[in-house]
Amino acid sequence: MNYRPLGRTGWKVSEISFGAWAIGGAWGNVSDDESLAALNKAIDSGVNFLDTADVYGDGRSERLIAQLKKSRKEEIIVATKAGRRLPKQTVEGYSRANLIGWIEDSLHNLSTDTLDLVQLHCPPTELYNRPEVFGILDDLVKAGKIRYYGVSVEKVDEAIKAIVYPNVQTVQIIFNCFRQRPAEIFFPKAKQKQVGILARVPLASGMLTGKLLLDSKFAQDDHRNFNRHGEAFDVGETFSGVDYKVGLEAVEEIRQLLPAGISMSQFALRWILMFDAVTCAIPGGKNPAQVADNCQASNVPALNKETMTSIQRIYDEKIRPLVHQRW
Numbered sequence: 001m002n003y004r005p006l007g008r009t010g011w012k013v014s015e016i017s018f019g020a021w022a023i024g025g026a027w028g029n030v031s032d033d034e035s036l037a038a039l040n041k042a043i044d045s046g047v048n049f050l051d052t053a054d055v056y057g058d059g060r061s062e063r064l065i066a067q068l069k070k071s072r073k074e075e076i077i078v079a080t081k082a083g084r085r086l087p088k089q090t091v092e093g094y095s096r097a098n099l100i101g102w103i104e105d106s107l108h109n110l111s112t113d114t115l116d117l118v119q120l121h122c123p124p125t126e127l128y129n130r131p132e133v134f135g136i137l138d139d140l141v142k143a144g145k146i147r148y149y150g151v152s153v154e155k156v157d158e159a160i161k162a163i164v165y166p167n168v169q170t171v172q173i174i175f176n177c178f179r180q181r182p183a184e185i186f187f188p189k190a191k192q193k194q195v196g197i198l199a200r201v202p203l204a205s206g207m208l209t210g211k212l213l214l215d216s217k218f219a220q221d222d223h224r225n226f227n228r229h230g231e232a233f234d235v236g237e238t239f240s241g242v243d244y245k246v247g248l249e250a251v252e253e254i255r256q257l258l259p260a261g262i263s264m265s266q267f268a269l270r271w272i273l274m275f276d277a278v279t280c281a282i283p284g285g286k287n288p289a290q291v292a293d294n295c296q297a298s299n300v301p302a303l304n305k306e307t308m309t310s311i312q313r314i315y316d317e318k319i320r321p322l323v324h325q326r327w
């Protein structure tokens with residue numbers, strides 16, 4: 001496993017880290033035993049950074065991570081999120097009282113006195129015009145409740161606005177072979193300001209693993225079933241907002257580029273790691289086999305120029321017209 005600096009925090013984190021949404025909820029049934037096995041496999045593979053949120057299974061994901069931390073001696077850095085407990089997303093909802101309450105809940109779930117990194121969880125765009133919210137986060141740092149803070153955003157424009165605030169250490173954004181726009185304008189700016197970038201949904205909700213078929217079925221409580229068209233939350237979080245059939249066609253073209261001896265997941269993750277502005281990819285993993293497969297991406301040699309150009313071409317032809325300006 002290779003490690004990269006996380007913004008200006010002084011931490012070096014595994015370039016393949018772990019996204020803990022699926023082990024909380026909204027991805028069909030996952031047993032806690034299997035989730036803990038997946039988490040342990042991540043640590044065994046050199047992962048030292050986990051991304052979770054208070055709302056993933058209403059604290060279940062955070063509590064599993066607390067359990068993991070108790071049983072391991074390695075340093076494990078945990079990024080959580082706050083804001084999605086609001087019944088409706090409003091800027092006013094990001095009040096001091098609410099933020100303090102959410103942080104206290106996460107401290108409790110994670111069994112700790114200080115949270116390593118708290119990310120605002122895709123707040124409304126207008127929030128980036130409200131310096132007072134970032135002032136509250138500064139106060140929480142001073143009070144010792146959180147070490148660092150960052151944001152998780154839906155849109156490139158939000159990411160650009162967020163890093164104007166000097167103490168924003170990280171930006172989490174969707175970035176993968178099907179979501180390339182962040183690399184255009186945002187990555188150079190983030191690099192210049194030494195802001196860490198967490199590439200989320202790196203496998204396009206599993207589509208880039210190459211295992212999905214036109215007739216694949218998803219459980220009722222899996223967002224790939226209930227949010228296919230953005231019914232519950234931003235459609236970009238499900239298959240990166242790419243039409244399912246078009247996505248499968250593009251995946252077949254990507255498969256033709258696969259070098260011998262590596263999996264499609266490793267290939268998709270290695271593509272992300274080609275961008276040095278990225279701190280880490282945070283693939284979700286539901287079991288040890290998936291985690292082992294994903295972590296192996298850190299050992300895959302750099303993709304050559306021809307391969308990068310081919311992926312760009314597939315994106316430009318099939319995906320760009322559908323999604324590029326949307327986020």
Ligand SMILES: NC(=O)c1ccc[n+]([C@@H]2O[C@H](COP(=O)([O-])OP(=O)(O)OC[C@H]3O[C@@H](n4cnc5c(N)ncnc54)[C@H](OP(=O)(O)O)[C@@H]3O)[C@@H](O)[C@H]2O)c1
Binds near residue numbers: 201206291294
């Ligand atoms: N708003 C936000 O801030 C936000 C939103 C979304 C995600 N996130 C974060 O980003 C993380 C990653 O995104 P994501 O979990 O949505 O999507 P993802 O990482 O693109 O896809 C994860 C899913 O793909 C499948 N998978 C993973 N590795 C595999 C492998 N090697 N072989 C076969 N299948 C594999 C698993 O589901 P199946 O086995 O069921 O196919 C897994 O749950 C999340 O866990 C979360 O921490 C944050």
